[in-house]
Amino acid sequence: MSELRGKVQTVLGQIEPDQLGRTMTHEHLTMSFECSHVPPAPGDEGLSLAPIEMKHLHWLQQNPYSHHENLLLNQELEAVKEELLCYRKAGGGTIVENTTTGINRNLPALKQLAKETGVHVIAGAGYYVDVTHSEETRKMTVEKLTDVIVSEVLHGADGTDIRCGVIGEIGTSWPITESEKKVLQATAHAQTRLGCPVIIHPGRDNKAPVEVIRILQEAGGDISKTVMSHLDRSIYDHGELLEFARMGSYLEYDLFGTEVLNYQFNRNVDMPSDSQRVQSLKFLIQEGYEDRILIAHDIHTKHRLTKYGGHGFSHILKNIVPKMLSRGITQNQVDKILIENPKRWLTFK
Ligand SMILES: CC(=O)NCCS(=O)(=O)O
Numbered sequence: 426m427s428e429l430r431g432k433v434q435t436v437l438g439q440i441e442p443d444q445l446g447r448t449m450t451h452e453h454l455t456m457s458f459e460c461s462h463v464p465p466a467p468g469d470e471g472l473s474l475a476p477i478e479m480k481h482l483h484w485l486q487q488n489p490y491s492h493h494e495n496l497l498l499n500q501e502l503e504a505v506k507e508e509l510l511c512y513r514k515a516g517g518g519t520i521v522e523n524t525t526t527g528i529n530r531n532l533p534a535l536k537q538l539a540k541e542t543g544v545h546v547i548a549g550a551g552y553y554v555d556v557t558h559s560e561e562t563r564k565m566t567v568e569k570l571t572d573v574i575v576s577e578v579l580h581g582a583d584g585t586d587i588r589c590g591v592i593g594e595i596g597t598s599w600p601i602t603e604s605e606k607k608v609l610q611a612t613a614h615a616q617t618r619l620g621c622p623v624i625i626h627p628g629r630d631n632k633a634p635v636e637v638i639r640i641l642q643e644a645g646g647d648i649s650k651t652v653m654s655h656l657d658r659s660i661y662d663h664g665e666l667l668e669f670a671r672m673g674s675y676l677e678y679d680l681f682g683t684e685v686l687n688y689q690f691n692r693n694v695d696m697p698s699d700s701q702r703v704q705s706l707k708f709l710i711q712e713g714y715e716d717r718i719l720i721a722h723d724i725h726t727k728h729r730l731t732k733y734g735g736h737g738f739s740h741i742l743k744n745i746v747p748k749m750l751s752r753g754i755t756q757n758q759v760d761k762i763l764i765e766n767p768k769r770w771l772t773f774k
Contacts, residue, residue: 432773443768445518447517449722450720451719452520453528453724454505456529457499457529458725472488489685495726515742517738520738521590521624522535526557527596547590548587550574551611552596555604562608571611571615574612575618578590592615593624593626595612595626599628601628609641610640610644629694631659634653638674654723656676656705657679658694670712703752707752707754718766722736
């Protein structure tokens, strides 16, 4: 297979899987999310342009995608560096940084952050959702897209020699577009060549995760080495969740820290609280899926950083792990979710 077999690839080079430690499998350290701006409600236009201030914090937390500056996480490298130092102090070892082409991936910044903080950072190859695809991307064949993704892992991306260690997050909308379907097929082909981990951003519909896995399967992808992100806002019904779990991917709850009344991207969704997320983990464990669960915060806006009154990158380690233990999830199961499952997923085959 590839020269990477048995290794994990970080922005600073290859490491042994045992070096990873506790791992958040879905975060962003620098990105911009302007592609997902939601117009503010009538009367809130002023708030959407105002500087971030304490007195507007609740509005911002409930309307994060309507505030222009909030979408520019790429302006906060110093704050993110401080956060990573705290993450390390709290027992964190690794962050998988899911920023792909379309939302401002910045590999030199990731390398710098890894060097300055001692946190292992793993970068993502490939493309985000259709609205961010360039004309050039849309015109590419599946073969060409595959070559680009393979090269981002083997040689480096964005004109640098900094190599990606996962494919994704690969963005899909609902319904899945033609361009996204080609990227999914290319992802499966690249995974076959490389034996590498894949991570998917499904469209915001309960049918989206199943549909993505079907496309990957048909293209020869290794579903056992693929993560389905954002299950928190995608599948609620227990029966549907188990049906999806049986397809064999990793099951990721990655919006820990997000507690909102209205989910701005889909008003039909009742976004779960962190307590409800823990209950979902417990349900999946009871059903025998403790070897398939991954968790993270998916920080992608400013307001979730501690600098802006948010929960930060250490929330899971400091607050969610004690809650898991208090709800009957064992330390061994917590270690599987934070250490063993990420390690198995991130190791090249
Ligand atoms: C950066 C990103 O794609 N975050 C996911 C946000 S969502 O609300 O779960 O779609």
